[in-house]
Amino acid sequence: xxxxxxxxxxxxxxxxxxxxxxxxxxxxxxxxxxxxxxxxxxxxxxxxxxxxxxxxxxxxxxxxxxxxxxxxxxxxxxxxxxxxxxxxxxxxxxxxxxxxxxxxxxxxxxxxxxxxxxxxxxxxxxxxxxxxxxxxxxxxxxxxxxxxxxxxxxxxxxxxxxxxxxxxxxxxxxxxxxxxxxxxxxxxxxxxxxxxxxxxxxxxxxxxxxxxxxxxxxxxxxxxxxxxxxxxxxxxxxxxxxxxxxxxxxxxxxxxxxxxxxxxxxxxxxxxxxxxxxxxxxxxxxxxxxxxxxxxxxxxxxx
Numbered sequence: 268x269x270x271x272x273x274x275x276x277x278x279x280x281x282x283x284x285x286x287x288x289x290x291x292x293x294x295x296x297x298x299x300x301x302x303x304x305x306x307x308x309x310x311x312x313x314x315x316x317x318x319x320x321x322x323x324x325x326x327x328x329x330x331x332x333x334x335x336x337x338x339x340x341x342x343x344x345x346x347x348x349x350x351x352x353x354x355x356x357x358x359x360x361x362x363x364x365x366x367x368x369x370x371x372x373x374x375x376x377x378x379x380x381x382x383x384x385x386x387x388x389x390x391x392x393x394x395x396x397x398x399x400x401x402x403x404x405x406x407x408x409x410x411x412x413x414x415x416x417x418x419x420x421x422x423x424x425x426x427x428x429x430x431x432x433x434x435x436x437x438x439x440x441x442x443x444x445x446x447x448x449x450x451x452x453x454x455x456x457x458x459x460x461x462x463x464x465x466x467x468x469x470x471x472x473x474x475x476x477x478x479x480x481x482x483x484x485x486x487x488x489x490x491x492x493x494x495x496x497x498x499x500x501x502x503x504x505x506x507x508x509x510x511x512x513x514x515x516x517x518x519x520x521x522x523x524x525x526x527x528x529x530x531x532x533x534x535x536x537x538x539x540x541x542x543x544x545x546x547x548x549x550x551x552x553x554x555x556x557x558x559x560x561x562x563x564x565x566x567x568x569x570x
Contacts, residue, residue: 269333269568270309274298275316277338281557285564304328312567314338314560317544321345326353334567338556339364339547340421341497343472356567360559362420364547369424371546372467372495375519376413378540379491381405385537406516409433414463416456416477417470417496418446425467426451437462460485467493468500476502483509490514495521495546503530510538521546 268289273282275296285292295306300320307313307329314336315321321335323346335345337359347357378384382403389399413429415422418438423446426436430450437452439459446453454462460482470477478492479502486492492515494501503524509515519540523529526544534541547556 269311269564270331271312271314271564272307272310273314274303274319275314275338277314277316277560278553278557280554281560284557284561288561288564290564290568300325307332312336312564315344317341317344319344321350323349326350326355329355334358334563336360336560336563338560341472343497358563360556360563363555363559364552365420365424367549367552368421368469368495368546369428370549371521371542372421372425372469372493372519373428375493375495375521375540375542376408376465376467376491379493379517379519379538380408384540408465411435411464412437412462414438414454414459414466415451416440416459416466416468418443418451418453419469421495422446422467422469423448425469457485461487463487463490465491465493468496470496470500472497473500476500476505478502478505480505480508483514486514488514489516491517491519493519495519498522498524498526503533507532507536510536 270291271285273292273294282292282294298306303325307325309331311331311333313321313332316338321344326346326349332355334356335350337345340359340361342357342359345357350357382405386399386403409432412435415426415436415438418426418440422438426438426448429436436450437454437459438446439454439456444453464487468477477500483505492501506518510518517538520533521542522544533539
């Protein structure tokens with residue numbers, strides 16, 4: 268069986284199952300790049316989440332590595348092409364966290380439309396009860412148009428939930444023409460921007476923002492934007508301008524450019540519902556991620 272290095276927190280059940288299968292498992296989280304380079308040489312498998320960065324120097328040091336497993340979806344924290352050029356497999360668990368991320372996006376929609384986060388904060392600051400109530404008349408989701416950018420696994424999970432709430436769902440995806448969900452209408456990017464009351468992003472990390480000043484200008488007045496995808500797909504400075512100008516009703520952000528140190532202006536903005544990259548942070552998602560990791564290990568090393 269294999270020597271496995273677990274670099275980020277994963278389900279304890281998964282670790283116990285690895286050991287039961289005969290693998291030698293070492294859990295060592297929070298390592299610096301230098302510590303990781305020093306630690307990795309004897310290991311045949313490395314398991315990471317989003318915190319650990321597996322860059323070229325780490326890969327060069329990993330003389331025995333056969334597989335890098337990313338517990339989660341995005342693999343932008345791994346130099347994938349370089350790893351594969353060295354004969355190292357790079358795998359992820361794309362389906363495991365989809366329901367959890369979709370539910371978080373939906374929760375943020377409720378939070379923005381009904382001032383849940385904002386009124387909670389104001390009440391805890393001791394503001395006048397009646398004043399908060401007067402200034403927190405919200406909106407219903409039912410009957411509103413949700414625009415989903417990226418109708419992959421997470422986007423589809425969100426679409427199903429939104430349809431069940433009586434929302435109209437439109438979607439744009441550069442690679443999908445038929446999402447396979449009755450009630451979802453595929454539209455162009457510009458059509459989505461101009462028609463959606465709420466826009467939710469479900470795309471991989473990009474080199475430059477998908478949503479910037481030009482895109483905000485094309486949106487409906489009073490629109491809401493939700494980002495549970497990746498920091499950087501929304502231009503944060505342009506977002507703040509759109510919020511301050513009144514162009515947007517509100518926004519919800521789970522992922523930031525400067526993680527783990529997001530812009531204070533975003534975190535403290537009264538129109539923004541924020542969470543610290545919690546998309547996959549549910550018990551159920553973590554258990555599913557663990558199950559997928561075990562499946563990958565069995566495929567690579569045999570069960």
